Structure formats: C-alpha cells, structure tokens
Amino acid sequence: MYRLPIDDILPQLLSALNDHSAVVVQAPPGAGKTTRVPLALLKNPLLHNQTILMLEPRRLAATNAARWMASLVGEEVGKTVGYSIRFERKVSALTRIEVVTEGILSRRLQSDPALAGVGVVIFDEFHERSLHSDLALALCRDAQQGLREELKIVIMSATLDAAPVAALLGNAPLLTSEGRTFPVDLRYLHREAEGRLPETVSAAVHRALKETEGDILVFLPGAGDIRRCQQLLGNHGDGQSPLVCPLYGDLPFDAQERAIMPASRRKVVLATNIAETSLTIEGVRVVIDSGFCRRLRFDPSSGLNRLVTARVSAASAAQRAGRAGRLGPGICYRLWSEHIQSTLIPFETPEICASDLTWLALELALWGVADAASLAWLDAPPAAALAEGRTLLKRLGALDRHGVISEAGRRMAGFPVHPRLAHLLVEGEKRGYGAAACDIAALLTERDIFRYPFSTGYRGVSDSDMLDRLEALDEWRKRGDNGAIPDGVDMNACRAADRVSRQLRNILGVKGTIQPCSAETAGLLLAWAYPDRIARQREPGSARYLLANGRGGKLSERSALGDTPFIVAVTMEGGERGDGVIHLANALGIDIIRKEFAGDIAWQRLVDWDGQQGRVVAREEERLGALVLGSRQITPSTDEMVSALLSGIGEEQGLALLNWTREAEQFRSRVCFIARTFPEDGWPDLTPEHLGGTLAEWLAPYLTGIKTLAQLSNLDLLPPLKGMLSWEQQRSLDTQAPTHVVVPSGSRISIDYDKDGPPVLAVKLQEMFGLADTPKIARGRVPVVLHLLSPARRPIQVTQDLKSFWNSIYPEVKKELKGRYPKHPWPDDPWNAVPTRHTKKRSVVGGR
C-alpha cells in the first residue's frame, strides 16, 4: 500500500485508544482516514475479535468505503469488510468491519443498546453534524458509560473544530493529520457581485472562461437560480461555447450523469450544495462560489419548515473552494469581498439546532430518557422544538400524557418515516388500507414524482393532489420504465417511491395486491398523519384556509385543488409572516371528519355580546381545535346572559352605554361628594372608574331579562346605585348631600355635585336678597359655591362669601346691570330687599 498522510498518526491512534475510551481524529479530505483508520484498528489485539462499526453519512460513501477496504485486503465485499445500508446488506459471519449509514446505526442502537460484539464505533465526516449522527453519538456515549465501558468511540472530522467534541468525550486525545489537496488561489470579485445573482454569476463564468483552463464548477443556491443562469449562458449557439450542465437533486438521473462525467469539450456545471459533499465532479479546476445556499429552517412557533436563501458559512466556502484543488492547483472565484468573508459564520448551523425534532423526541422516548439533558450533546436540542415534537407525538398517540412511549409509539419508531407518516401507516392498516397507506407515505418521503414546473398529464382541477400521484405511480408499475408515461412524471422518483413502499409493506406486514384508493380514503389517511392541519376554507372561492391548529394557510399554485370547503393540508411551508403556503392538499368530507375525529370534536357554548346587532347572541359551536364545523342557536342561561351583557358593556363605550339620567348622575355624584368629604365614614366608591370595573358586583343582579342594547339603555340605574348604599347611608345622604336647598325667595334650587370641587348652587342674584351666610351642607362642613346669575341666567359672580359680595361687589354690579335689566329689582340696600324670582311688576303682585 502506498503511503497516505494519515499513516503517520495511526500508531498514535492505536496507543491512544488503549488508554482512552474515545479519540478524535482531525484530517482534511485526501488524508485517507476513511479507509486506513478501520483497517489499522482491525489489527489491534485489544479488539478481541469484536467488530468495528463505521458510520458514513451517505449510502454511496458507505458502499465505496467498504468496497475499497475489501479490495485493500484482497477480498470481495461481504467477507472481512461489509456494509449495511437501507435496502442492502452485505455482511457475513466473517465480517469484522461493517460500514453503515445513519438510520441503520440508530436502529441497531435502539434494538441492542449494548452493541454486543462491537468493539469500536467510528463516526466518519462527523463535522457534517446531522441530526442522526448527533443522536447516535449521544446514545453510544450513554451505552459506553452505563453498559459497555470497554466500547471505544472514534470521531473523524475534516474541519478545524474538533476540540469541542474532544472535550465532550471526556477530554479525548485529539490527533491531527495533514491533508493531501493542492493549493487553491482565492479571487474575491466583490465589485462585480452587486447585481442580481444569475447575472453576476454568468458574468463571472465568462471571466473565468477567459482567465482559466479546465472545467468550472459553479455553486448557486437553488434550482431556480440554476435555470435562470443556464438561460443567460446558453444563448450563444456557436460550437465554441462550453457545455453548460445543471446539477441538482430533482434532475433526472441521466442529466446528473452528464454533469458528473468528463465531457469532450470544456464544461460548466451549475450546481446546488449537492456538489459540495454528495457528488464529486471529474475534471474541475475552477470553482465559482455565489456565496449563498438555500437552507431549511424550522420555526417551532409555526411547526413548519421554511426555505431561506442565506450566506454560506466560512467552513462551507472552504469546502466549496477545495473542490478546485483535487487534481492540481486550482482557482476559486468568490462573489463577495474580504470584508464579508470576515463576517461569515464559521460553521453551518447544526441540524439539531434548527430542525423539526419530532423524530428525535420519539427516539429519546424509545431510549427511555425523559430529559434530553441527561445525554451528552455538542449542542443540546432546543427546548421549544423538542416540546413541539412531544406535543405532536402525544396527538399521534406515540406518547402517553406523561411523555412515556406507548405501544403504538414503539411500533411507529420502527418505520423509516416521519412519526406523522408512521401514524398514517398504523391507522391505515387497522382500517384495511395498509397498501395505500404505504404508497402515500412513500410518495411523501421521497422526491415528488411530478416534476415542476408541471407540463401535461395529470394536472387539472382536482380534489386530491395525492390521488393524482397514486394513479401515476400505479401507471408506472403497470407499464414499467419503457411504457408511455405522461410528461412531467419522473420515473426515477417512481422507482424510488415504489421501493420505499415495498419496504414499508414488509414492515407493516401488508400482503396481497394494492387495492384502488379513492380521494376520500386518501383524505382520511392523510388526516391521520396531519390531524392538526385539517382545515376549513375561509370563504367560498378563497384559497385561504384556517387550520385546526389555529394557524392560517394558503393553497399554492402548485396544488391542483379546486374550490373545496374542507381539506387536509399535507405539505406546507412557513411564510414570512401570517399564512403558510400549502403545496399539496386533499379534500376531506365533513362527515368523515365528524365520524373519524369524533373524539376530538367538542360542542362549545358561546354567549356573546354582538356589538353590531346590539344584542346578546347565543349559539353552540361544533369545534375541531380552532375549526368551527357547525353551529346552532341556543337559549342562554340567566348567568350566561348576564356575563355576556357585562362584557358587552365593557366592550362598548363602557358606562356611557347605560342610562345615565339626571337623577342617576346626581345620585352618583352626591355619593362621591360625601365619600370625598368624609373618607373615614366608609362610603362606597361610585367613581366611573370603579363602577366600570365592578359591573359584575353592582349591576349584574339587575340585568335579568335584558337581551338587547335598547333594553339595556332603558334600564333605570337608580335602583342598582342605591343598592350599593345601606339604608342608613341612604338616609344620611339625603341630609348631608341634599338634592336641593331652599333659598330666601322660597325657590328649591338643585345643587350641582358634578365637579370634583365643592358643590355648586347656581341661583339668580335677586333670589338671595337679605341672606348673609352662604348655605352649607355636609353637616355644615362645606359651603356651596354660589354662582350668582343675572336675570338672563348669565353668571355674574362666583363666591363662597355672600356677605362680602353684598357689601363690596354688589354696588358695582347693580350700576352695570340696572340699565340692561330695568324690569328687575336692583335695590340700593340688598339686605332689606324682598328676595324674588320674578320681575318688579310680578313681585309687587306676587311678592307678598
């Protein structure tokens, strides 16, 4: 075997593993760690014939690593070196090194927590930090500490961030190896990177074609940008222009092959992140990096994923640049500045920090941990996302109300699909729709078999996006790859879905042929997976829906659903704010909802104040979560009626809605005056603020029989207000805060208690002749404020000292007003004049 950089540290690795339970190996691509480390460990006598498990993040990487190692020991794969990936297992009794993908390791740990017979577990490419590998490490570490002290863990990582994982594993030794890649010349093109992305990128491609040689790999965020960029680059039509190849996951297999294989002329590959780790392209000497990628963000507050375009991390940019240095020295154009380079986040956010954690929550429950914090995490799963996951698992019956896994939950964890789809499988099988359930779960797990943008075929207004796909899948099964399959159906996706469906049928134990499935059945099955997304159209003809979970959704153009009152929203994406986008949905009959979800439906009595009608309305609503399925009129009880009225009074202008007659208002202000004057006497508080806040106490008993605003605004407030005072208080109110006083003329004049200050007595000056003392109330404590009025009832003077008015101000007033009101008496001596409310003529006649 020729030497590789990793060989230098293999002896240290073996001796470190003898003394420690875990070792971290940090080695860049090309160091040879994937093949050399397992083979070196195999020679370690301390292994005692136990096996080595190595985890790879992708199936292709797993089979390649196993084949290469097998060839190095001069055997076929499946003897000393084997692999287990989904759908395929090549191991035997001789196998000592088993390369596995992530799901396989999770399942093996869950079924055999002690990993009997395994001596070492190697985590390759650990820096990718998938949810699976984070969980697998946490479980392995737990097994190592509780069940298998002699189990060894080896972490292999490409980046310079291996120190945290070494610390997590009890300060494991950290071994570093050189890589074997060529230098890459980085060129920052920030000045040319100011336009729209596809334009900027195609300009950079033209520049690179002039300045460099060799094939060019371009990183763009998504398929849309790739298509636009392809159009911009493809419009030359001469034989000299390079071959432009798009490369992304949704592309048919042969188109992906064209992008990867060497071409006879110069090639430009326009790729998503698929070329960053998953696929290697032959002949690349130049990389152009747009600096952006599309990333899935989970929003625990909506429970939905959202695709966002974001700047790549520095680690990702380094990985992309490294793709130019595999054959020899390379060149990488970066469409950003050195300044922006310094602001990039160092690493991509690990999946565990920003994903739907329903699956993780189920795995933890299956492992038997109630508290995630009891395991070792590089980044602990965020509490909000974990809680959202647990809530959903309870809704699906996988956890009991204490959060402990149920029998159904154990069964659900055995299916290689999201717990929602596992629930669909279990419920579907119970009702005899097992095979259709497997097809639906497979179609939703794998890539969409309908290519987008859609051309012809199954499109048209429909009441089921799923039934169209089930029929297309069936069609493909009947005719095979060579049959006449309508445009827009992806045969590779059909093959993948069929394979998954067959596996699910095996696990579920479904036998026999696939029976046809109606749109109605599809709706029911999907509702088992997405009970929280049963939705009702906001109004006829609208694309907007209210979901049972209380959130909103809008049907996208992508869905073929027509005008449908009730649906189940199947694939959904979170929006910036407000409504999410429903990509795929299925009609769901109201009678099916009533029958199958009877246990979740509740009748709720609603007695409310309807401000528009100005009356209490009472109905009973049939509710599924936030959805109102139907409603009926009811007769409210007295208590319900009263509390609805009270809330109505609060919602409207409050107290202003009530019938504040002069008498009621005066009564209220008299009590307030006395309460202010004698705070020690314990009078009730009748200020508007307090009355408004205590309607239920003082007004409620008087509301019986009242239903409408009109009745309410006629309600006499005096009885309830008086009801707040004791009998003694009512009596002393009449004496201490009288409604009227009798003035010298004999008139009974009403006292105005409205202001916050002392009460006001507004009286014509002539009626007060001869009186020296200002009238006093409140047991003589408060003199009223006199508003002395002209004969036209205009205020002349405000005073609380009548005596000094007569003596010093009256002569001036008389002089001024005598001419203006000649018919009224203006005596020189007010002390001895006859007080009167009449003119001179009348006072002569009636004054005696």
Place this chain on the structure above:
DNA sequence: CAACGCGC
C-alpha cells in the same frame, strides 16, 4: 416556483 441527506 422545492437545498441536501438518511432509515430493522
């Protein structure tokens, strides 16, 4: 107008 990957 939908990145990528994985599963007894």
